[in-house]
Amino acid sequence: MTTNNQVMSNLARATTATLTTVLFKKGVRNVWIRGTAPLLHGQPKIVGPAFTLRFIAGREDINTPAAWSSPVSTRAAVEAMPPGCVAVADALGTTDAGIFGDILCARMHARGVNGLVSDGVVRDRAGIIASELPTWCNGIAAPPAVAQLAFAGWEQPISCGGVAVFPGDIIVADDDGAIVIPVAMAEDVASIAAEQEDLETWILREVRNGHPLTGLYPLNAENEARYQRETGRN
Template sequence: MTTPVLEDIDADFARPDRNVIDRLAKLPAANIGDAMDRLGIADSAIQAIWPGARLAGPAFTVWTRPGDNQGIHRALQVARPGDVIVVSGGGDESRALLGELIGERAINLGLAGFALDGAARDAEALAEIGMPVFARAITPAGPYKNGPSRLGTPISFGGVPVLPGDVIIGDSDGVIVIPREQAANVADAAEAVFADETSRRAAIIAARH
């Protein structure tokens, strides 16, 4: 099978305004999920591999054979600063798709992080360098690098469809996918949910005293 050349990858897909992403990044994923009628929430098994990790950015999609990270290496050559590399890896937990070395490269490239429907490794080292990684599992076993892989295509991630440029938000509750064309409206709705919850929380606290 012939591996697609990088020249065939369209990295010029539309991305949401940075202001919209910044607004969403300030909100809990739970509030965003409520604003989206609880849709777009990835499988709960996909979680931050180190405490406090947060994701916010447009999706650069990778579809790869389970346990193989050729596609991630290719994505690092064309993804743009601020992107989140989102990998459809078949939910495989037997081989880590990335670790500290790829994390270091991603920091140098200004990437926002990784969301893997697969496994990762080097959790402590990734925490030390501050590279956000969300994954289905952690394992010391390394990946294959043979392919095949596809970049910049629609994928399924944790049971949720993801298109290039969709907004990926991750926090301590998990990962949520926001369709790009809905991002601004979702930000408005999620901010309203957050404001309402903040008001109700203040009223509950006040009632204690």
């Protein structure tokens, strides 16, 4: 299933806080990828379909420098990433081996990848920031991935930060972390979230003007009618 530009635009308008609330109301709760924080404060928010990457626990006979040249390698995976995707890496929550560094992130940026999300860590922090690839991860570590992990493939269902991620699911990441929206729900969630953002903008204005929360958040019938009237929705 593909998503159109309006869906992506509506998702880009909404915060992950709003989106998780919309999903919660639809009965989908486990969507916030644990262990994902912005590498750099103020980096751009990202939205895009997931391009999944899977790491498994390492083993001495396969964790060698030769793994970097394997047909199943992070290098090969990067070259398969389409423009506009978000790379999502299941790194088993490992925090003592960096799964990507500056060169691979620079290549992802050059290919038009929107960003990187992982429950693991990265290395070459300064270089990744210089690459301008927005990155959400669980921290920084100097050792390479092969010190602890083996790369097992791409575009497979994964579990990242305790959340199921399927190729093509929609990833949204901002200052509150990264979330997953099942692709089949993306259009409906985007529409509801856009309305919710408009409503909460109005509510926040009212709060700043001294209006009490009672009857405002959530709206009672009187304030809902006022909101509809003032925003031209009636």
